[in-house]
Amino acid sequence: MSVFGMRGRSLAAIPVLAVAAALALTAAATASGATAANSATANSGETVAAVAQQVRNGTLLQTHGTHRVCAHCDAEVVTAAKNSTTPLSSSQPAGYGPAGLASAYDLPSTTASTATIAIIDAGVDGHLAADLATYRKQYGLPACTTANGCLHLENYTGGAQPAPQKSGAGAALEEDVAVETSLDLDMASAACGTCHLVEISVPWQDGEDDNDVSTGDFAKAVNTAVGAHASVVSISYGYSADVTNTGGADLAAFQHKGVAIAVSTGDSGFNGGIHQSWPSDLPTVIAVGGTTMPTKAGAKSTAWSDGGSGCETDFRAATGQPAAVTAACGGHRAAADIAADADPNTGLAVYDTYAPSTGQPADWTIVGGTSASAPYIGGLFARAGHLSAVDGPNTLYAAPAADFTDVTSGNNEAFLNCAAYPGISKKLCNAIAGWDGPTGIGIPHGLGAF
Numbered sequence: 001m002s003v004f005g006m007r008g009r010s011l012a013a014i015p016v017l018a019v020a021a022a023l024a025l026t027a028a029a030t031a032s033g034a035t036a037a038n039s040a041t042a043n044s045g046e047t048v049a050a051v052a053q054q055v056r057n058g059t060l061l062q063t064h065g066t067h068r069v070c071a072h073c074d075a076e077v078v079t080a081a082k083n084s085t086t087p088l089s090s091s092q093p094a095g096y097g098p099a100g101l102a103s104a105y106d107l108p109s110t111t112a113s114t115a116t117i118a119i120i121d122a123g124v125d126g127h128l129a130a131d132l133a134t135y136r137k138q139y140g141l142p143a144c145t146t147a148n149g150c151l152h153l154e155n156y157t158g159g160a161q162p163a164p165q166k167s168g169a170g171a172a173l174e175e176d177v178a179v180e181t182s183l184d185l186d187m188a189s190a191a192c193g194t195c196h197l198v199e200i201s202v203p204w205q206d207g208e209d210d211n212d213v214s215t216g217d218f219a220k221a222v223n224t225a226v227g228a229h230a231s232v233v234s235i236s237y238g239y240s241a242d243v244t245n246t247g248g249a250d251l252a253a254f255q256h257k258g259v260a261i262a263v264s265t266g267d268s269g270f271n272g273g274i275h276q277s278w279p280s281d282l283p284t285v286i287a288v289g290g291t292t293m294p295t296k297a298g299a300k301s302t303a304w305s306d307g308g309s310g311c312e313t314d315f316r317a318a319t320g321q322p323a324a325v326t327a328a329c330g331g332h333r334a335a336a337d338i339a340a341d342a343d344p345n346t347g348l349a350v351y352d353t354y355a356p357s358t359g360q361p362a363d364w365t366i367v368g369g370t371s372a373s374a375p376y377i378g379g380l381f382a383r384a385g386h387l388s389a390v391d392g393p394n395t396l397y398a399a400p401a402a403d404f405t406d407v408t409s410g411n412n413e414a415f416l417n418c419a420a421y422p423g424i425s426k427k428l429c430n431a432i433a434g435w436d437g438p439t440g441i442g443i444p445h446g447l448g449a450f
Helices: 019-030 033-037 048-057 098-104 128-138 168-191 212-227 246-254 322-330 370-384 394-398
Strands: 066-068 076-078 117-123 151-155 194-200 233-236 260-264 286-292 310-316 331-335 337-342 347-351 361-367
Touching: 033 048, 076 331, 098 168, 098 337, 117 212, 117 370, 128 151, 128 168, 128 347, 168 347, 168 361, 168 370, 212 233, 212 246, 233 337, 246 394, 260 322, 260 370, 286 370, 310 322, 322 331, 337 370, 361 370
Parallel strands: 117 194, 117 233, 151 194, 233 260, 260 286, 286 337
Antiparallel strands: 066 076, 076 361, 310 331, 347 361
């Protein structure tokens, strides 16, 4: 039962929507809005339709740049121009939405799941509920609000969220990470339009600080999510190996059989083969890597050049990870387990207006990063609903090969090259047939693996 049913809120108020209907609404909205998209302009001076075509062609970054959302967010927002830090902004969406993702991953046309997806983020987004409502309305998804019991906002200790920061460094950071928060909630919605959502906020400093306090607060937030009866937990933040909590209560917080914990592998490419970013290095989570989207009829996804991968030599193999996979890491935890679109060049439509520091809301923008792929994969676990046997990535590795599309080209050597590390298996940074580091087992082909 979801958190909302457990707390006495009525589930009858939540409409159970077939995704087929949602996608029909999306198609209708797209058709009726075609003229608007052709005439509307982005802050780059291009029409929204032209930007959307660049996303579909995979050429967006020929004329645009990317900007990291925050120090530990695994999200990259597309900018109005190269060498700019101003997010590409428009009044109409140009990135991929739920229908495009569903088509790419061969998803079935219906869902009635009301499972709860918990998203853990840093800081408080003062416009989250309103921005989420705009995203969902745009794509024909049912309303998910605090009033109807579908959306719930919590602090990492389980109480009410604190008030947003109004000025100074706190307001600036919360404005930055609001893009991350919107991305997470939008992608969970895209994956499972009928699921319930709980947003859990850790202190805003945790979006910046790289220390055991920050990681410990994320661990507390996971326990809060599980205590709120979430079926899925998604984390799109990553911390360096030298501050990871490798034992005790902070490690135990991530050990919950029957709960899928989806974690971004990071946006810094191959990690050198020794330490993977925390918490994607933990054996009991699902480490989600990144790929591109197909850019033309018949084209295949490739590994995203910045998607994280590698080994965690401080930990055993991930639960259910076959010896043939862990051999690349000397029997230790190997990442990633699975992947989905994370490339800003073929990025996702995100709606975010929270700008307490600059006063310049992004509105519709385009975002990539493994911060996109982790909540999306988490949402597919919630949508399928077969969670009782989930223990880390075990059910993924037990699923038939037909439940995945193998990604066999591309690499994630944008920062580090496998060849520079003698003895390192090339499969840790190159997409090949079967399991590889950047894309894991592959991308979803339907919901069978979930």
